[in-house]
Amino acid sequence: MTAITREEVAHLAKLARLDLSATELDHYAEQLDVILQSVARISEVAADGIPPTSHPVPVENVFRDDIAKPGLDRAEVFAAAPATEDDRFRVPRILDEEEA
């Protein structure tokens, strides 16, 4: 497995929506590389033909009757929101300026 570069870390930060500082990028590039090198040895035993486990107990669809139940209290939910307007969550602009 290959080493992780600073550019890759910058790309990951973008994908993960983290506006990392230059110092953080340097620091994480080094640390993520060390961590990835140390976990890479799992490939010694993870041979073909071994089924993957995604969940410790076999999960099947769990159904319930379609009966309406009270939801969360609107006032409480909005009270915890960073910004609201007209009984809705207010969010920043969604489109980039050139798209707008």
Added chain:
Amino acid sequence: MSSADADLIRQPASVLAAAICDGEVSSVEVTQAHLARIAEVDGRVHAFLEVTAEAALETAHLVDEKRKSGANLGVLAGVPIAVKDVLTMRGVPTTCGSRILEGWRPPYDSTVVARLRAADMVILGKTNMDEFAMGSSTEHSAYGPTHNPWDLERIPGGSGGGSAASLAAFEAPLAIGTDTGGSIRQPAAVTGTVGVKPTYGGVSRYGLVALASSLDQAGPCARSVMDAALLHSVIAGHDPRDSTSIDAPVPDVVAAAARGDVRGLRIGLVKELSGDGYQPGVLQRFNEAVEILQGLGAKVVEVSCPNFDYALGAYYLILPSEASSNLARFDGMRYGLRVGDDGSNSVEQVMSLSREAGFGAEAKRRIMLGTYALSSGYYDAYYGQAQKVRTLITRDFTAAFTKADVLISPTAPTTAFKIGEKVDDPLAMYLNDIATIPVNLAGNCAMSLPVGLSPADGLPVGLQIMAPPMADDRLYLVGSALESALTDKWGHLLIEEVPNL
């Protein structure tokens, strides 16, 4: 603090519950004693992020009224409890140790909290933790570290260091923890307390802010095995609001704790969870406990789980992968911190700025690790391979449980280390959970209980008992037998030796 209060705070939860039930002491008095203790020592321990004194006294008063009216009370009615700040509690700040949720008041109760309330227990407040439960020292809390009551310069373990420290400091007789890779058991080990990670699906995850959904499990923290069993019985059981909740009767953990018997039981020593990396003082106390178990009539056998050597590697791919997905919800839109909403920044810029400001170093590290492990081109090599190792670990457990009824190991390789010692050395920090992680990957259950103080530094050592899925009662059967033998030897529980704060 009065001498009556000083006496109350040292009582086991089972004794407090009986005294409240018999009217010998009121829940208000018990609650006041614990609140006074928190006021006295928490400035130094910092186990709590939020103390809900007023609500606690109100609940205690209602329980006292209920008792006087002759109503039926639950097994722990009127007993105070501390709750890890990763479980939602309606109207009470739930931060998960993160800036990104600072001041967030959830509009609903987690099922665990709802069950505590339904059992008439008195919630004292929310306890400190590593941010979103990522850590083994509680140093990754955005609100500052918790200090170990055995030595305030040392870590109380993590991520549930606040819950464990609240018990060791006699601020609460019981606490709730959550365990994704050892966050209940490792803090229990380093604070001389008892902690149980129930079988995955044994306790509802509804309202437990998710770190890694396939690994997370809430469980009881206590100062004795019986107290843990009583709390386990209150919080466990099927919940239709968690689709991974097991729809089967809860194992009778209270009866098992009352019985405490290992005669004829096969106890497996896991070869891979010992030796290199484990402090001599930890191994010494562990080996002495093994001899005690043998003396009590258990048959001790050695078992090998060869793939456990790969558990840490698999865990540090699976956990960050799930965490990076789960933490994507913290985008500053519907709740939590929002930064840079100045009218010019786009929604994506605001998300990136908010997450950068709101998450701490370890959270960012794991989010990026998970983003990498799940990204195109690396998914098969990392996440896919890790999932196969998970299968191998489960198979190792299955094979071992044909030779032994329970498995044991030291809970953690070392005793409590100094605050600051490993905080920016992720690999050294991750090694703390080397013995606890396999259980989370396989989904079975485990307990840590104190087996003495390391001769090297006088700090607590924990022993881990592991049982098959839904055989949680075996943890209590063995734990209780060992605890009784140790208590006979010492003349008291180990926690009685904690220095006065």
